[in-house]
Amino acid sequence: MYLRSGASLVSNPTDCTTVQLAEPATSNAYFEKGLEECEWLGRTPIVAVAVDGLTFYLAGVPTHDSIQVRSFRQNYHTPERPVRDKNGETIDDGEGKKKMIPGINMDNGYYQMHEYQAPAWAQHLNHIPSHIVKLTSLNTPIHRWSLPGVPDGFQVFIKRDDLTGAELSGSKVRILQFLFAEALRNNARHVVTGGCLQSNHCRAVALTCRQLGLTPHIVVARVSKV
Known part of the structure; x- marks a missing residue:
């Protein structure tokens, strides 16, 4: 090499x-x-x-x-617990309360239908979805990305949708949560999609279908039978 x-x-x-x-x-x-x-x-x-x-x-x-x-x-069910310093003492939040680490609750509404409230900046749009299927945690951070050759006066930031905490292929769940909500509201029993042999989208659709009790049908490009 x-x-x-x-x-x-x-x-x-x-x-x-x-x-x-x-x-x-x-x-x-x-x-x-x-x-x-x-x-x-x-x-x-x-x-x-x-x-x-x-x-x-x-x-x-x-x-x-x-x-x-x-x-x-x-760690499937981890209760809320206080933040401690290196000496094991609890840390105060400055207002007389202990700083707490949120607990983990893996079945907190996941794969369930919820009413969708569009953010304020999207209220003027037409055809706003009424429901959503919660597939993962989508409050992912935005990090500054230090890249070589970026011109002076410019900064590059990246949305870390690889940190959704689920196996459902990052940003692809953002659209799937609306599509599957529509499918369930219309009493669909089968979902058909397609992609290449190693499509992350197809994988995400298949996994979500099985969790929701739907039957996935995947059309794979240039493959006659899987």
């Missing part, structure tokens, strides 16, 4: 830095167990975890006995 020298491309490989690539991974019992338990083969392993009658699909988890699964089960 050859790397660029400085900022310009080089034509002579002898002027490049040579990097030794890692040896190809070899199969083992743990790897094969992960393939057997994986719910969705693709770019990331996904396993299904059942808790309190609900099924959660955890992305990036190789097997059911992984530490991620154990941690998920342990």
